[in-house]
Amino acid sequence: MPRYNPATVEAKWQRYWAEHRTFAAPRMPEGRKLYVLDMFPYPSGDGLHVGHPEGYTATDIVCRYQRMRGASVMHPMGWDAFGLPAEQHAKRTGTSPRETTEKNIDNFRRQLQMLGFSYDWDRELATTDVEYFRWTQHIFLVLLDTWYDADEQRGRPIAELPIPEEIAEDEEAVRRYQDDHRLAYQIEAPVNWCPELGTVLANEEVVGGLSERGGYPVVRIPLRQWMLRITAYADRLEKDLESLAWAESIKLLQRNWIGRSVGAEVDFFIGLTPDEDGKPDMKQYRGWLRDRELGGYPRKPEEDVLRIYTTRPDTLFGATYMVVAPEHPFVQRLMQPEQAAAVKAYCEKAARKSDLDRTDLAKEKTGVFTGSYAINPVNGEPIPIWVADYVLISYGTGAIMAVPGHDTRDYEFAEKFGLAIVPVVDPGGAEEVSRDQVLAGKAAFTGQGTAINSGAYDGLATDDFKQLITDDLAARGLGRAAVNYKLRDWLFSRQHFWGEPFPILHELDAEGNLTGLVRAIPPDELPVDLPAEMKFDASHASPEPPLEAAPADWLYVTIDGKRYKRETNTMPQWAGSCWYYLRFLDPKNSDALVDPEIEKAWMPVDLYVGGAEHAVLHLLYARFWHKVLYDRGYVSTPEPFQRLVNQGMILGEMEFSGYQDQAGAWVSASDVKINPAGQPICRNAHEVVTPRKVQPGEVEKKGESFVLKARPEIRVESRAYKMSKSRGNVVNPDEVVREYGADSLRLYEMFMGPLEAVKPWSMEGVNGVRGFLERVWRMIVDERSEQPALNAAVRDVEPTEEQNRMVHKTIKAVTADLDAMAFNTAIARMMEFTNFFLKEDVRPRSAMEKLVLLLSPYAPHIAEELWQLLGHEKTLAYEPWPEYDEAATRDNMVEIPVQIQGKLRSRIVVPAGADRAELEQAAKADPKVAELLAGKQIVKTVVVPGRTVNFVIR
């Protein structure tokens, strides 16, 4: 047999697996089930990236291993195929997005198949398949048909929503009331419209009010949008994290994103008819207090109060002013004639800024006084109301009480505009702040302490105060305990063509205008496909969705004589990935999104692997949909993904870079810093410097850092960067496979380091594992023979005791590492095995077979080939995983370190089972130890059997 040639071996076995449907999963699990899922990729035009196979190889190893351990394994793959690039390509070239998408999918499939992953390709699906998004649309209808019952903490059919008596007779009012409670609802929300590009942009695509691409102006204009009420599930999404086997850091990320906080709502009286000075009438105020005392705290605030949310009700006495967001509905009312012009101008300016710009922390606080006042309910003091964009309309009530003494943002604002600062919390001995400054109103203290300047509450600890004042406010009908979330409802529509159409019709009146009422397309009439004939303009002139230009026979529908217009927004890319794990179980079902019996048998996903970039949004959205489906009886588990592992990013090769000034002279990296514009500048000259790539041969290590060999005073940076086209450090898997083979690529990606770690790529490393595979090959195969033949050293003999120990040790270690997903160390153990047996002149066939089986999950092609050569006819994919004998792994003699005063002084070799007394005696008998102990007094002897002996002497 010739030398190891991955190209032929890999093609051969890929063909074999496909022909024999080796990895087809059964409809229902047979025995122990295991559902292992990869985050399916977006099939971009660039093709596979070496980052993709990292997670895919890890899951493939787990699947192949578990099949050998008898598990019934579900391991599917598909495509998250909707996406903007295909649509932009269509605008440029006229090629339909479907065509582009299918071409990209074909390329991705080819690349994945070339890597030998054991997917059940019969289950392949794409979110763009009409038969798939039919069910995505179906789930949208479920969301539309569901309201959240806060008392029962679950989603229920809209038909079960209790209707208030006063509207029960009015059919249209009932419909609108229901619409207000559905999990899918419509609002007017601002979008980032870029007229120049003719497209609507996501928030992160807008920088400084300009488009990231091209730098064109972006305006925020309101458009009708679909929203999903994910906030209704915030509590459950947070609580149920506890039950999941995810990394704590990822759970924390989700918890922070949900951002639950506990505090209080408080109403501040503003009155309907303020006095000329903008202050509320005190008589009205007292009347209001009485009304509240009797009537209690209303669910929705009346027009004469400003409702705020705070997590620090204990600082109410320090509230010296209030702020409302520029979008707050009261702004119009609150601005007094004198301030009106300034307030209007401020609000208009704020409206033009994107959310991102508004939250740019580098900038100073801005705001304007409205001219109006509110009354602080704890002390009856009128306090001014300002408008400022540091208050967000989308959080809490869109208005705050400002406590500059105990909130850094309010403090900055009060400082800038000369507003009163009243300290109400004594920091006591708190370390982070100077108590004197806080008490003098010269610094903000945000921690907990003791109440001061707070009337009868003085002296209370922060937590007690919070509790007490919340109760008191509730008793007086002025406030109540409240919970808030950072999580916002999910903006679920996009102004794109290439997405799932909504199964929604808008009712038209006689003039052809929307009446505001919608009609859902019944589930049995799905799917709603995209129009087949569609022209794409390079740019269109309005932010309206492209489907507004769809052919009329698609756009307009008449039912029972009534005219309707289709919804022209489409769903966001997240939609399809919210439930694909369910469809994989039953991909061809035309009666249901998944057969309940099958769902019950396979769910939940036992292991889900993907990049940490999806740690928040994708996982949160999918969990949300899953919970709705759970509430509505479509799925049997409250959570979809039992265990989650995030693979770390693979960076480009290590690079050295130095800096040169404009004259071309080297500048030491230690003298370079980054200026606010993000450019590297020289610390001394304040001159912009240029990074230059330096070859590894030109640098050497000096102390802590690298320097130029020729100029040792010039420090250079050594670092690996994220792979990117612009940096030119992208590694293409096609090339790696062509040069080294798929098995080498797989093995290298697992050998680089722990799966979760961020790791730099190294082509030399790939070459290294290729060398390992060649050594394995030579260990078993006769390279010089023309015909396939075993190496003459491989014989049908019993292993020697030493060989047997190596075999069993290796099985034990590789199995344990695999269970811990510590693939890098498992590979190292197999290398040790190979290094050992290459030196053996006689290599028992049984030992070689064991190694081939251990290696097969990592490098399946070469393993199949060697397995066949060792005399087996069938695939090894379902061979039993090798067992080890614990007794056979134990060494007869072990080396034990002997320490004196904790310092290593000698090593003794003793029988493996030596007890304390034997160890101590052997240690004392060691000539070196005896010499060092001579004449000394042994104070203490520490003996850890199997580990160490330590003498403490005087």
Next chain:
RNA sequence: GGCCGAGUGGCGGAAUCGGUAGACGCACGGGACUUAAAAUCCCGUGGGCCGAUAGGCCCGUGCGGGUUCGAAUCCCGCCUCGGCUACCA
């Protein structure tokens, strides 16, 4: 600013519960084979020092302290890098 993670040879990394730091691989150096090169095989490889050799000593896991017979590992205080997040009241 907040949160999370990480700092171990020239490089990627290993080290179970606190018990021989540097497994395994790369790179590098030396040697064998070869007309030669590649491939392959063998040997060496954290730093410093003593020694003719055999061998031995000291230092060493980002920095400074601490706990312990013993610390890469535990505790306290810093530094650096990376990721996520961004005025959430």
